[in-house]
Amino acid sequence: MSNIDLESKVRPAIKKLKAYHVDAIDCEVQLHANESPYPPPPELLHSLGIQLGDLELNRYPDPACLALRETIAKRIGLAANQIVVGNGSDELIQILLQIFCESGDCVAFPDPTFAMYSIIAQSMGVEPLAVPLDENWDFTADFFLKNIAPKNPKILFFSYPNNPTGNCFSADAIQEIVENFPGIIVLDEAYQDFSRKTFVAEMARHNNLVVLRSLSKIGLAGLRVGYGAAHPYIVENINKVRLPYNSNSVSQIISEKLLANFSMIETQIEAITKERDRLMTALAEIPEVTVFPSDSNFILFRVKEADALFKTLTDRGVLIRNLGSHPRLTGCLRVTVGTREENDRFLSQMKLALADPANA
Numbered sequence: 467m468s469n470i471d472l473e474s475k476v477r478p479a480i481k482k483l484k485a486y487h488v489d490a491i492d493c494e495v496q497l498h499a500n501e502s503p504y505p506p507p508p509e510l511l512h513s514l515g516i517q518l519g520d521l522e523l524n525r526y527p528d529p530a531c532l533a534l535r536e537t538i539a540k541r542i543g544l545a546a547n548q549i550v551v552g553n554g555s556d557e558l559i560q561i562l563l564q565i566f567c568e569s570g571d572c573v574a575f576p577d578p579t580f581a582m583y584s585i586i587a588q589s590m591g592v593e594p595l596a597v598p599l600d601e602n603w604d605f606t607a608d609f610f611l612k613n614i615a616p617k618n619p620k621i622l623f624f625s626y627p628n629n630p631t632g633n634c635f636s637a638d639a640i641q642e643i644v645e646n647f648p649g650i651i652v653l654d655e656a657y658q659d660f661s662r663k664t665f666v667a668e669m670a671r672h673n674n675l676v677v678l679r680s681l682s683k684i685g686l687a688g689l690r691v692g693y694g695a696a697h698p699y700i701v702e703n704i705n706k707v708r709l710p711y712n713s714n715s716v717s718q719i720i721s722e723k724l725l726a727n728f729s730m731i732e733t734q735i736e737a738i739t740k741e742r743d744r745l746m747t748a749l750a751e752i753p754e755v756t757v758f759p760s761d762s763n764f765i766l767f768r769v770k771e772a773d774a775l776f777k778t779l780t781d782r783g784v785l786i787r788n789l790g791s792h793p794r795l796t797g798c799l800r801v802t803v804g805t806r807e808e809n810d811r812f813l814s815q816m817k818l819a820l821a822d823p824a825n826a
């Protein structure tokens with residue numbers, strides 16, 4: 467039997483961290499995780515004719531993800547040697563930190579933003595530098611560059627559009643930073659399918675740009691497929707630390723077929739974007755609610771009694787995300803765009819809850 471002091475074994479940087487938290491509350495309407503409400507169309511899966519036997523599950527997957535990388539490269543107009551596939555784009559964030567940062571280095575990002583940049587950095591002893599966003603959840607290049615200058619960060623992360631605020635930052639500000647920053651710039655375009663805005667074209671002029679994309683927001687969250695587009699030299703170095711079989715056969719085969727037959731997914735994306743605009747308008751009409759503009763598949767809004775409203779909605783079967791623990795997001799909730807029925811249920815429960823003095 468062993469009963470050693472496990473606490474003394476864990477690195478201090480890890481002990482300080484809190485695990486990324488996802489509410490595992492069993493609600494009928496799940497609008498908390500920025501997923502698509504639509505699974506891949508069954509007829510599409512069926513028409514792809516994928517049989518379990520084709521998957522050859524007794525064999526290791528293709529470690530190079532070649533077919534998937536070629537399909538992705540074709541879709542976004544790059545070469546396959548500029549593409550790397552991750553087990554979700556999360557994994558690529560981790561690998562980028564591994565290849566560009568030593569313990570004690572710094573990485574910077576606007577704040578509030580996607581929590582994983584900071585969590586992964588801290589886990590590696592890398593200092594996260596959070597540059598505050600202005601009241602429009604934006605920044606100027608001057609302000610950002612002035613704030614980061616004393617720390618000389620190795621990597622800048624821009625969630626574009628930004629999770630959780632929903633907006634794309636000013637493209638001019640990003641462009642000016644791209645023109646002037648001498649380190650690695652990661653444009654995390656996890657929600658690009660909804661914003662239709664991208665910096666991929668800038669990769670031809672700037673070898674320090676890395677663009678990350680995810681299939682998690684367009685119906686494939688369960689497959690865990692994200693990808694990075696970068697200069698072949700960066701891809702080559704990512705491949706040195708990427709685990710050889712980081713992307714499994716099922717994910718590679720299904721996502722490759724879906725990307726090669728994108729029009730049905732495109733229809734779902736259009737439906738989500740339309741619903742987002744409808745939901746924004748409907749939320750803006752509720753006097754107690756302040757809505758922030760969104761280029762994504764989710765909407766950030768502020769109310770007076772956010773905790774009470776969050777609880778009431780949860781009790782009534784509608785799960786959204788409570789962001790109030792961040793000091794800049796007091797009173798803020800984030801709702802993912804669902805199906806029309808889910809959004810209607812969310813809206814009607816919101817109105818009911820806000821009409822109740824307990825939530826006023």
Ligand SMILES: Cc1ncc(COP(=O)(O)O)c(C=O)c1O
Pocket residue numbers: 500553554555556557580625626628629654656679680681682687690691692
């Ligand atoms: C901005 C941003 N980047 C990356 C991710 C991670 O996506 P994936 O599921 O591909 O790991 C998310 C997930 O919420 C996100 O919001």
